[in-house]
Amino acid sequence: MNDRAGTPATEADLIDVPSLIDAYYTLKPDVSIPEQRVVFGTSGHRGSSLNTAFNQDHIAATTQAIVEYRTSQGITGPLFIGSDTHALSGPAQTTALEVLVANGVRVLVDEFDDFVPTPALSHAILKYNAEGNGDQADGIVVTPSHNPPADGGFKYNPPHGGPADSDATSWIANRANELIAGGLHDVKMAEPSAVETYDFRGNYVDDLKHIINLDAIKQSGIRIGADPLGGASVHYWQAIADRYEIDLTVVNPHVDPAWAFMTLDWDGKIRMDPSSPSAMAALVARRDEFDLLTGNDADADRHGIVTPDAGLMNPNHYLAVAIDYLYANRPGWRDDAAVGKTLVSSSVVDRVAESLGRRLWEVPVGFKWFVPGLVDGSVGFGGEESAGASFLRFDGSVWTTDKDGILLCLLAAEILAVTGKTPSVLYRELTERFGDPVYERVDAAASKEQKARLGKLDGDAITATELAGDPIVAKLSHAPGNDAAIGGVKVVTEHAWFAARPSGTEDVYKIYAESFKGPEHLKLVQAEAKQIVDAALGA
Known part of the structure; x- marks a missing residue:
């Protein structure tokens, strides 16, 4: 940092x-x-x-x-x-x-x-x-x-x-x-x-009434602050406020190709990441001024949700809440519409899907994997841990087949309007039912040759039988949902998991890890994950 x-x-x-x-x-x-x-x-x-x-x-x-x-x-x-x-x-x-x-x-x-x-x-x-x-x-x-x-x-x-x-x-x-x-x-x-x-804007904004309960948002009177972070959604948010008469303020209408108004991201760079507490610091500082604050990145395919009670929500937490809410409030969707997630997203999603009686469709990293299911309605919601998601219209037909940050921000407003609770309050209720996991992504050094081997690594090459004190129950090199290669490995126990994938731009590999046993257990998972992967790579 x-x-x-x-x-x-x-x-x-x-x-x-x-x-x-x-x-x-x-x-x-x-x-x-x-x-x-x-x-x-x-x-x-x-x-x-x-x-x-x-x-x-x-x-x-x-x-x-x-x-x-x-x-x-x-x-x-x-x-x-x-x-x-x-x-x-x-x-x-x-x-x-x-x-x-x-x-x-x-x-x-x-x-x-x-x-x-x-x-x-x-x-x-x-x-x-x-x-x-x-x-x-x-x-x-x-x-x-x-x-x-x-x-x-x-x-x-x-x-x-x-x-x-x-x-x-x-x-x-x-x-x-x-x-x-x-x-x-x-x-x-x-x-x-x-x-x-x-008219991209007019066609998109006019069609939102077929996927978001905008009447509920209007009638609730909730105060929404939307920050485009200097991105392409800047004029869309005002158009949405005007078209549907909702109490929405564009808190930062400025567009500047140098992004001089931004706060620096975790590494000291300017980066328009609405899931980053550092990049969203200026918006989080205003959380008491609105009932809900939202942010988008430069092309508005990612979302950030800020609530007065919790600040910026972890994207995994919001995905779990969105799934739990949508499948209970979209009767027009197919009864067998699956819950789509990437395999590096939180296992809370797995537990929510099970409680809903819905099939979990777990795919490799990349939104492209959700496209066929969203097109034919067999996947009701597809989401990534990096704050990208989309879902179906009220009638179960396709809305977008690319990530839609505007949509997910409006969904947060619908959730608050309908339930009277912020998404962060609802997430705390989910943890009371399913446990409170700790999730983090870290990087580990790797040569280009090691990255290439990791991308082709088979789960059977991992010889470890335990992870952080628990028996390993799965060693995956292909996604359970569609059997597509994940370009790395995922190792799962009853209480934790890690996934390792090579970076496409740096000489590192990424370790995603989650534990339902707390921060100290997560650190143990991360340390052993590096040992397991390095051993498999011959590092």
């Missing part, structure tokens, strides 16, 4: 926006250098122009690759495109438009030249495809999500509206790197003209 974590940013912490944008256009990547290649992680290609990791050549090549990919898949409908408030997002969207228009793709941009949250773009794709237009739409979101101000990001969402799967992203990334290596000779670019528009 950096000594300045949670304190206001100073001039020395801010990026030089003109230099960042200049580097986007002037620095040319060399794809023989790994750090300068197009690489799609779980949420698209990300990097900084200053490091020659996110530059005009990257975006031109990636967009051309997307054009070729959608052609190979027979996708002939419109492509929706939107961007968040990062400084590199605007230039990257312009580059993408130049390529799309030159290739004859029908493109739809925001009608009001507004920022576009990730969930609004997913919503637009699904709405178009549900209307039976005879073709299929897809989309691009230009965002690095909650990453620091110097970063840019570029995501492709195919016709199912959610994050593209690894088959698609691998093909796109490989083709983009080929195009860059070839000097962009096969990339078509033209001045974007006569591009069509779409």
